[in-house]
Amino acid sequence: MNQLDQLESKSVHILREAYREFKSLCMLWSIGKDSTVMLWLARKAFFGHCPLPLVHIDTSYKIPEMIAYRDRLALEWNLNMIVGQNKEALAAGMTFPEGKITRLECCKALKSEALKHTLSGDWPRMRLNHSTGQYEVDTNTEPFTGVIVGVRSDEEGSRSKERYFSPRDRQNDWDVDDQPPELWNQYKTDFAPGTHVRIHPLLDWTELNLWEYIEREKIPVVDLYFDRGEGTRYRSLGCGPCTACVQSTARNVPEVVEEIRSGKFANIAERSGRAQDKDDGGGLETLRREGYM
């Protein structure tokens, strides 16, 4: 059993545990490599199926290739695809790209708020109709109380403190100082009514592990991760206006793996291209305490 086998088995175990314990469960899919690997792991866990609805929060500023890729896989893999959005903020132009609010305020409105209301079901949720290929308003407005999220503990400090099963209260607040113990494959799966739970199957994975796994399993990823002739690529995907490309000529998965394993990115933090992380010292932690992933 090599390291990737170990990581895969642990993640699969956690996904199955979540599926057994929570009735109202969904998985967040940001279309990036992490959550796409997580989706793949779900297909591993459930033998080719993904019995969980996938939720994507569409800020409308995602790079168009990401949306096309999302819908292609959703149809191909028969995914129960649900999309949520902060329509009000977008209609009012209350966004960073429109110049009206800061980056962090924009993340909060378009991601955290949209996510909170999409999960609770009090904003309309769009669901992919597989027979028409179109998104329709979902008639099911039941709240999701369990949410599977693809964060990794090597990404940044606050994520290194996460549990595999992490309770949040009704306001999505995270009490980082008082987290449940986890030992011997036993996680906190008993919750008082009203508790929300974040489940993190990818906690132990590193950026390098992910790319090695993508290579091994031949998982299709958006080609924004590769140099398409301009000497640049995305290392981390987010909203177009706030995510910068990195200088890189890696054109395919093996070249990306090499670049992270021993090449130019071996010692450079992955999120160095994310502008919102830099706005203040604890910007990401502040966001995460308010419900950001």
Next chain:
Amino acid sequence: MSTITKVEKEHMDVVIVGHVDHGKSTVIGRLMADTGSLPEGKLEQVKAMCARNARPFEYAFLLDALKNEQAQGITIDTARCFFKTARRHYIINDAPGHIEFLKNMVTGAARAEAALLVIDAHEGVQENSKRHGYMVSMLGLKQLAVLVNKMDLVDYSEARFESIKAEYLAFLEQLGVHPAAFIPVSAREGVNIAASSEKEMPWYDGKTVLEQVDAFNKIRGDETRPFRMPVQDIYKFTAAGDDRRIVAGTVLTGIVRAGDPVRFLPSGKESTVKTVEAFNATERTEAVAGYATGLTLTTQIYIKPGELMVRADEPQPRVSRRFRVNMFWMGRPPMVKGKPYKLKVGSAAVSAELAEIIQVLDASELTSVQNKQQVERHDVAECILETVRPIAFDLRNEIEATGRVVIVDDFEIAGAGVILEALDESGSVMAEHIRAREFSWERGPVTQEERSARFHNVGKLIILHGVYGCGKRRVAKQLERRLFDRGHKTYYFGISNYFEELDHDVRTRDRGREEHLERLGDLARVITDEGTLLITTVTDADDYDLERLKLMTSPNEIFVVNLGENPFDNYPIDVALPYRPDMDEALDTIIGKLRDNGVLHK
């Protein structure tokens, strides 16, 4: 495509433990800095921050990524850091030293394959140095290195190092723990972390911390032990056009192959492995320790999540309702007798209670505190636990992975323990409860014979059992109508609907259910004694549920009607009816059998 040969590095989880302020975070900070494992610019960034705030730089600050930690200067939760050596990739779990954060320490230690225990050379062995040593040993961590830190504060004194080593070795010996090394270090000065200590401590010729970490052995999946796989779930994705019925779980030990005879415990059901299933993988015929897998069987047997799957041709686990454990308690409320807790072992969850406290141990002194009536927070206790239904397990010294339990109190994992011994069931709490209840049961002047003569029936709990939608509720209500019309004393008790709703939110069957059955049993004991035919419905019961209801209702006992497939292996049901039976036929059959059994006499 790169031409560089791929050398896959090993990966290991290490935990670092020790008393507060003995320097764990500094050791980690040093390990990361000295192995070049920090993101570019991180060290400079933290140094600049320290300069801005006019405070001296410390390696510990590297870890304190969270704002509130920087404010308080302590590590609150198990932070996880990554560092790499030429040999391996490591995750190092930083376990906080404060006693309030014991559950975080336990979480970090339970993930790890090896432990570094830090002792301050200046302060010497403290309470938590010992407590953590005990926890590490109890959690089953076999590899331990002790770092005597802050040697710079004691002038790198060999005598000081040797005296701490002697004191702590004596403690570990009592636990049967044999540390791999004692290393004198100064994390602040970087002595004996990555660089050797020739200059500062010429008297020391052992390994540096990095050399020791690389010298730890990788724990391999235990394939040589008997096969054990807790059944996590049974999948059948029929809606997606898939007719495989897959038993899913993670193999803890051993190996199973297609064609092997297997047994599920505690139910005792048997079958044979047909296939080993996997998505996007080459076809395989075996499942080995460590893998999350899925198996299909040659026969359709009804098994539930929570059973332990074993091979029928290998040494078997224990199956019992009573066992002796060594456990520690992390819950704020103490563990007390007579309170229902939830016990989790493997993938099973079952209601349990504390039957007896044998001794409570002071983990730092290893002395026993006698005559304690409850297990308090941070106590380590040897005690007897009792579950309402049998569970399958191994003893911790036989197969560690299946010899571990956790105890959930009010939604929280409050206790964790290892099973030392399986006990027989005589003197169980339930039997004792029934015995005491019947002993003090006091009756009025009306005799059972008089009641029976008036109502033409004896009291009995009549259970209609079957899967959701089998028609049991309809039959139950019509049965009440007909018995009543014929002059019997009867009552339809429909409270199960309420409990089914309660259970609706979870896929597992245990929650709330034990309590439901217990209340039903206690109530039925009174109502049946008073001469009533109490009719109720129960969904998804098993042999143990019925045995328990029978015991609780005794001496009046129960009468079981099953609709549809009979899921009971041993419990003899009284009437077997088809799924959604014809009403008149069903009522005639039930009433006929009640008459045959002497429950009705008219």
